[in-house]
Amino acid sequence: MTTTTAPSATTERNLRGSPWATLVAIAFGVMMVALDGTIVAVANPAIGRDLQASLAELQWVTHGYLLGLAVFLITAGKLGDRFGHRRMYLLGIVGFVVTSVAIALSSGVIMLVAFRILQGVFGALLTPAAMGLLRASFPPHKLGRAFGVFGSLLGGANAAGPIVGGVLVSGFGWQSVFYINVLIGAVAVGLGMWLLAANQPTDPGSRFDAPGVVLLTIAIFALVWALVEAPSAGWTAPVTLVPLGVAVVVGVAFVLWERRPADPLLPLAIFRDASVSIGVVLMVLMALGLMGSLFFITFYLQGVAGLSPARAGLQLMPLMAMMAITSPLAGRLLDKVGARVPTAAGLVLTAIGLFMLSRLTTDTGIGYTSVGFVLLGAGLSLVMTGATAAIIANTPMRFAGVAAGVQQAAMQLGGSLGTAVLGAVMSMTIISTLPGHYSDAGLAELGAEELSAAQSQVAQGGAAVPEGATAEVARAVTEASHLAFLDGMQLAFGIAAAVMALAALLSLAMRPSTHSEGPVVHI
Structure with missing residues (x-):
């Protein structure tokens, strides 16, 4: 007679925080953010009809997310180093899901764009934390394959975006491309709570570089704004040149400032x-x-x-x-x-x-x-x-x-x-x-x-x-x-x-x- 036993506590401890368990745990969160980058393009025409949005307003459904994401990425990475990547990763997932629901419930395009910007901020919180977890979990001689699988997840999710978006919009309306994040996010949180090791900051004693955050945020915001406007307005238009000038001036000020604090936002x-x-x-x-x-x-x-x-x-x-x-x-x-x-x-x-x-x-x-x-x-x-x-x-x-x-x-x-x-x-x-x-x-x-x-x-x-x-x-x-x-x-x-x-x-x-x-x- 054979008997079966439940997995031992030791086995579960060995699984939790192991390199490949960590990769499985972050997969759904990473794919959720990548999927959202391409799935929305399919929903834009339906959003425009439903909310009576202009072409310029629809463009900001995409640009707003890009701004929120790009502006906050480095700051989010620093927060992960200081407070722990597990904590930032789970917070990013929850925030991403909540803002997704808020976007789906939006009654006007201005409200929708505002929540898209906030969604980008939570996406920025999530992605560097996921990569930080990989860096902390995998030994140096296996980091390459970890980053390779990470890239595969991003590529697969980006490729699936237009296809999944087309099915969802056709069958359930544009709101469904945001509601789907509730399901994905629930799986991501569950796996994260189960498989990710205890929260462990890698730079817990560092001070928060508030001036650096402000300067970098302004510089990147201005640069992305200029790059967004340049294709339609032209490179010599004031709406392009002014933010480019701001990006250069504030960017130089950021570099000069980062030489001063003991714990800079971005260690040069x-x-x-x-x-x-x-x-x-x-x-x-x-x-x-x-x-x-x-x-x-x-x-x-x-x-x-x-x-x-x-x-x-x-x-x-x-x-x-x-x-x-x-x-x-x-x-x-x-x-x-x-x-x-x-x-x-x-x-x-x-x-x-x-x-x-x-x-x-x-x-x-x-x-x-x-x-x-x-x-x-x-x-x-x-x-x-x-x-x-x-x-x-x-x-x-x-x-x-x-x-x-x-x-x-x-x-x-x-x-x-x-x-x-x-x-x-x-x-x-x-x-x-x-x-x-x-x-x-x-x-x-x-x-x-x-x-x-x-x-x-x-x-x-x-x-x-x-x-x-x-x-x-x-x-x-x-x-x-x-x-x-x-x-x-x-x-x-x-x-x-x-x-x-x-x-x-x-x-x-x-x-x-x-x-x-x-x-x-x-x-």
Whole structure:
């Protein structure tokens, strides 16, 4: 006769706080934040109809979340170091769920945007804490695979966002994309309470750098605001230049201030390690390549190639799938050979993928674009995992949360920079080449105001077809507009590919981790 016994208390203690148990515990929280970054885009049209919101107001449904997230990331990382990452992680989940419910119950777009900003703040509290928990739980020789799985979770959730959002909005209304966070959050809290080790601050004796928090918050807020406004208002518009000026001045003041306190918000000494500084630069460039390419390739697939939104989403699956699949493999590779070679290889693959996409035409086949997406996805996952490891593994354990906040802030700012800078390249190219394509097609010359109005539509893969135009004129305008769009996209992606190739040389200067502290002992 065989008997079974319940798991012993010793077994449960061994499970709680173990590296892979910690990774399982944070998975749902991390995916909830990543999912929310893409799922809302599908809900925006329904939100606009229900709340009678303008296009500008709808844009702030996304921009508000980005502002709240980017502005608070480094401060949130510092709070995790001081008060414990477990505590900040659970607080972030609860706050994220509560604000999600508040968003779903909003009766007006202003209220909704306000809660989206607050939701971004709680998302910022959650993400660096999750990475800090990984840094404290995994031994140095396994950190790479931990960050690889972390990247896979982010990539998978981002890829699932539009699909899940479409199903939820179609069946249950736009509010459901926020209510779903109640279920995910409940699982995340339950797993966190069960599997995460006792709360253990890594820098408990540090003082709170209030002036540093204020200065950094203003600087990042102004920078993100400028990057958000630049694509539509232009880089020379006051709404762009003024916040850029504020960001520079206050940013310099922040750096000067951080040299004074004994416990600064952002210890500048961590950037003396070349690998940390290079990792931050590479994280910005990785996000620039990812978000910049996704932003414009979507317009290409739907506007120029004429695919439906569903087919365009399927066409992007090779990119997202490769990021989800390659990230864990990249992590294992990093543990064996270090970050330098895999990161350099990833940047080369990214450069090749972007170069391939820069050669797209109006009739490029699915096979060619899929190969480009596969190379881009594999390369970006190697870069993301390598840069993350370079930043966090080379930072002392006591600053693990700050390092995670820096990594996440670099990724958010890089994404904004990608759409803003590549968008500027697109706009300038379209303005300069569209008249020539009109002339070649035998169309009437565009006036200055007509060219300015047409540029916005062309940059989104569309065409400014005049009302009442014949089928022949409409076809000529469309073809000329698509050629101008391709001119802009080809130049933008070509520049991005060249930047990635140069970054591959920079990545070779990274060194192995100099901080070999093992996991924090929780008592």
